[in-house]
Amino acid sequence: MPMSEIAEGVALARWVAGFGLASDGETLPVSVSDQSWSPAFAYLNAQRLTGLAVAAAEAGALSLTESQEEELLRGHRDAMVWVLGIERSLLSLRATFEASGVEFVVLKGPTFAHGPYPDPSWRPFADLDLLVRGRDWRRACEVLEAEGYHRDLPEPRRGFDERFGKAATHTGPGGLQVDLHRTLVLGPFGLWLDPDGLFDRAERFELAGRTLLRLNDTALLLHAAMHASLGWRPPFLLSVRDVAQVAESGAVDWEEARVLARRWRLAAVVRHAFGAGVEMLGIHPPEEAAGLLALSPRRREVRALEAYTTERRGRGGMALSTIGAIHGPRAKLAYVWGLIFPDRRFLTARMGGGERSSYRGRWKVAFRWLRRRQRSIQR
């Protein structure tokens, strides 16, 4: 496929991701050639931007041919059926968790859809993310197992999850994935924040007449920034949009956001996320964000951010940054030990069996990281 068609598809997706917010982008009706439609649609689907594309087409800002519109609607219909299935499962899990005495906070997808976005159909999502307190972690895993959700990957060693983990993915009936979170992000930033304290920043929201908990808009903004900056490289367009959407429409307490960003060492992360909004979507932060963005990141934060956003990510950068964020030599040793000598069950699940599921196979990965690191230092 010619590069120009791919480039046009990517440009369209970026424009769609900024639709409805004050941006530098094109304001005239935007259209896409038939040659470029196929990669553009694939990219819109992959980036979960069909809702914004449908809204843009409805508003007359995106001009599509009849067949393009039909394909877009078909894709979006599938996405909407999927999200309603997820919400159905969420309501069912709510009842089970409540009966088990485990409180949880809903993260990401459903809370963005039913929160800062003008219409829930603008914000598709693919899975369910639930945050539980550290003390409830084991119980919550048992509740999911009892409901037919099976953990994809066992923990490296007993107790590793509660001390160093971010979340465990459980796959349930019909292929729905539930990410059970202990904290918001893997690595140093997940360790620097106070996950249980997030429950003090939770508020109620209604879904089909039932009450659930979600992060308030201030904490939601910081979580969105973490997800946009630390989740994918390059950032996922919808995650960058989430940051801009909460900043523009959410009831953000900007002073509290500044205090939390300082406390949780997120100054560099927040800057990076808003920077991605400017660079990728042409959306500038609101004036109220000035104090938050004026925070000057510490050197350690910048180094930690680079472990996610540069080539260091593929050279074990996150693991090394995590070691630096863990308090005390005994805990550092426990983390490294868990990575080097994980349980056999973990090895087999992680490496897919065969030679690669041996300790030797696992250590080869670490040596490869070191070699890449050495090469880049020599360069």
Added chain:
Amino acid sequence: VTEDPRYRRSAKVLFRSYADEVVVASPTGKSFELLSGPAAAAWNLLSEARSEEEMVRALSDAYQAPEQTVANDIRLLIQDLQGRGLIDPDADE
């Protein structure tokens, strides 16, 4: 004088409305209902309590269709949605 019954969406259903379509799901069911065109418009009207007559008037205006034709369709739609527990008679009546 008895007033016409009024209906509204059940507060207990899940749905997404976009373009001229709505996907509706009962929280305890397994299937999904797809409403499109006038049926989707009718669903959107039911965000507030409406009588059949009010809906017929609104939809025949919007779609430039004879009231009698719209009235038959709306009656069937309301029966169907109510039977599936997706709409409720208005409690404020």
